[in-house]
Amino acid sequence: MFSNRKAVGTPFVGLLVALLFSLNQGFGFAPKREFYQIKIYHLKDNSQKDRLETYLKQAYLPALHRAGIGKIGVFTPADADSLVYMLIPFKSVDQFMGLPETLAKDKQYTSAGQDYLEAAFDKPVYKGFESILMESFAGMPSMIVPKLNAPASERIYELRRYEAATEKLHENKISQFNNGELDIFKRLGFNTVFCGQVKVGGKQPSMMYMTSFENKTERDTHWKAFGADPAWKTLNALPEYAHNFLRADIYLLHPTAYSEI
Structure with a gap:
């Protein structure tokens, strides 16, 4: 009796799993x-650097x-040596919030990072x-690591920050990206790495x-093509996207030799 039920149940479970997978893909x-x-x-x-x-x-x-954190980007400005930028991807907020505790328990980290972690007050890093x-x-829910061939010293990673006058206009700018601007970037070969809405820190919204x-x-050529692109001109002229950012800050960066992005 029980063996017969098991034989019937096994293909049913398999069918159910396949159906759920199909629904997930279909919807x-x-x-x-x-x-x-x-x-x-x-x-x-330079000593600190x-x-x-x-x-x-x-x-x-x-x-x-x-x-459990994947590819990490480390960059320096194309025109200065006094800054180092890091881009760290997280799968969830919990992973981000739990990182300090995870690092504190990592003996390899506390040993290898001693100069940084135990720096004296008058000799900080x-x-x-x-x-x-x-x-x-x-x-663009996930980061994409670009496939570039030029030496690291020549590559340009362009980081942009768009501020808006109000939260509503800020959300509107994100909508413009999701509903056309990102597609134009992809078609024109901008090699977009990530797009993110600032939740904590920095200037907001x-x-x-x-x-x-x-x-x-190549960067300059791409932006010239973007400005002349008919699809961008049409998208940007839509009245619903008017005045959706107040200012844009542009940072041109080079990856370090050990950057993974």
């Missing part, structure tokens, strides 16, 4: 959206990987740092995104 359930942290280290001199980069390479990035937490856009190019000349 196009949205994939889970990632969270991103941008850390911006402010440095006093050398110590920070040693910490990042030998302690912090390996520990982040052990904590940085002047200070900023931290910005973002949630990815529905139209604001959003940030990153595109990437082989070099500065």
